[in-house]
Amino acid sequence: LQTSTTIYIGNLSFYxxxxxxxxxFSHVGGFKKIIMFLDKNNKYYSREDAEDAVKYISGTILDDRSIRVDFDWGFEEGRQWGRGRSGGQVRDEY
Known part of the structure; x- marks a missing residue:
């Protein structure tokens, strides 16, 4: 996670x-792509842009919901439904 440019976005409205x-997210830098499943992931071009997204957008109220932004391991087939190594949530792996 120290060098990841992929961020996880949680608690977004399904709409x-x-x-x-x-x-x-374009307000904090340019990113390569958005992967939208049940969970949302953005892949930024630089680590600095990803850090800005985590720092400045996490906690933003969007559609009456406080969204969570955190670093993600990145998309890999089989783990696209969460941000932990196994595909689940990081907090469940401890």
Whole structure:
């Protein structure tokens, strides 16, 4: 996670569109892609942009929901439903 440029975005409304997520996160830098499943992930071009997203956007109220932004291991087939190594949530792996 020390060098990851992928962030996890949690607690988004199920009605959020890719365009709306792009609009919000483009304010802190350019990113390569958005992967939208039940959980949302953005992959930034630089670590600095990813750090800015975690620092400045986490806790933002969007659609009356406080969204969570944290670093993610990155998308791999079989672990796309969470941000832990096994595909689940990080907090469940401790």
């Amino acid at each position: 959020k569109t890719e365009e709306q997520v792009y609009e919000l």
